[in-house]
Amino acid sequence: MRVISGLKKGYRLKAPKGRDTRPTEDRIKESLFNILRNIDEKSIVLDLFAGSGSIGIEFLSRGAKKVYFIDKSYLSIKVIKENLQHTNLEDKAKVIKNDSIRSIESLGKENIKFNYIFIDPPYEQNLIIISLEKIWNERILDKGGIIIIEHEKELILQDEIHEFKKIDYRNYGSKSLTFYTYSS
Numbered sequence: 001m002r003v004i005s006g007l008k009k010g011y012r013l014k015a016p017k018g019r020d021t022r023p024t025e026d027r028i029k030e031s032l033f034n035i036l037r038n039i040d041e042k043s044i045v046l047d048l049f050a051g052s053g054s055i056g057i058e059f060l061s062r063g064a065k066k067v068y069f070i071d072k073s074y075l076s077i078k079v080i081k082e083n084l085q086h087t088n089l090e091d092k093a094k095v096i097k098n099d100s101i102r103s104i105e106s107l108g109k110e111n112i113k114f115n116y117i118f119i120d121p122p123y124e125q126n127l128i129i130i131s132l133e134k135i136w137n138e139r140i141l142d143k144g145g146i147i148i149i150e151h152e153k154e155l156i157l158q159d160e161i162h163e164f165k166k167i168d169y170r171n172y173g174s175k176s177l178t179f180y181t182y183s184s
Contacts, residue, residue: 001013001014001015001023001026001052001054002026003054003057003058003061003087004026004029004030004033004058004061005030005033005058005061005062006058006060006061006062006063007061007062007063008057008060008061008087008088008089009061011061011086011087012086013052013053013054013057013083013086013087014052014079014082014083014086015051015052015054015079016051016052016073016075016076016078016079017075023051023052023054024054024055024120024150025172025175027172028150028172028175028177029054029055029058031170031172031177032055032148032177033058033062035168035170035177035179036116036146036148038062038063039059039062039063039064039116040063040064040115041063041064041065042065042115043059043063043064043065043115043116044064044065044066044067044068044112044113044114044115044142045059045060045064045066045067045068045114045115045116045117045118046067046068046070046107046114046116046117046118046140047059047067047068047069047070047118048070048100048103048104048117048118048119048120048121048131049070049071049100049119049120049121049122049127050069050070050071050076050080051071051076051079051080051120052076052079052080052083053069053076053079053080053083053084053093053095054083055118055120056068056069056080056093056118057083057084057087057089059116059118060087060089060092060093061087061089064092064116065092066092066093066094067092067093067094068093068094068096068107068112068114069084069093069094069095069096070096070098070100070103071096071097072097072098072099072100073097074097077095077097080095081095100121100127100131101130101131101134104131104134104135104138104140105134105138107138107140108137108138108139108140109138112140113139113140113141113142113145114140114141114142114145115142115144115145115146116145116146116147116148117135117140117141117145117146117147117148118147118148118149118150119131119132119147119148119149119150120149120150120151128149128151128155128157129161132147132161132162132164132180133162135147135162135164136162136163136164141164141181141182143182144181144182145181145182146167146179146180146181147164147179147180147181148177148178148179149177149178149179149180150175150176150177151175151176151178152174152175152176153171153173153174153175153176155176157169157178160183161180163182163183163184164180164181164182164183165180165181165182165183166178166179166180167179167180167181
């Protein structure tokens with residue numbers, strides 16, 4: 001696993017040991033950022049269920065202003081911090097060890113707005129719909145912002161969920177990416 005492009009291109013990243021995390025494959029990550037194109041230097045990003053932090057670190061490498069990394073696993077938090085230190089990006093990151101739903105609520109209370117929200121929850125749990133509902137209720141997605149969901153191919157997400165509309169869908173073998181933004 002490595003940083004694909006930007007300031008930290010080529011840096012190798014660690015992944016938490018065990019089967020609880022599934023780092024996004026480099027080919028999916030590369031495709032994701034080809035779809036998003038240029039990342040605005042003022043972008044604030046939420047990497048929810050961050051795992052190794054590779055997606056958030058890729059956003060930072062490509063110019064994002066700040067990334068919030070959220071994971072409830074102590075091991076994941078430790079690896080995210082190590083990866084941020086290795087890439088020298090700690091000053092642009094906020095790492096939060098907490099449950100994703102509680103974290104969304106806290107971010108909403110702080111009135112933080114995100115330009116990009118990346119969601120890659122454990123596949124065995126139905127956290128996608130719950131996360132989207134919380135994001136909607138807390139209004140943490142900035143106007144014009146994009147939600148990117150990595151999920152198993154078999155899961156087909158609706159065209160509209162909580163006033164978010166599907167704007168793109170891509171399949172990569174057993175995994176898929178679905179993109180949402182506000183419907184109005």
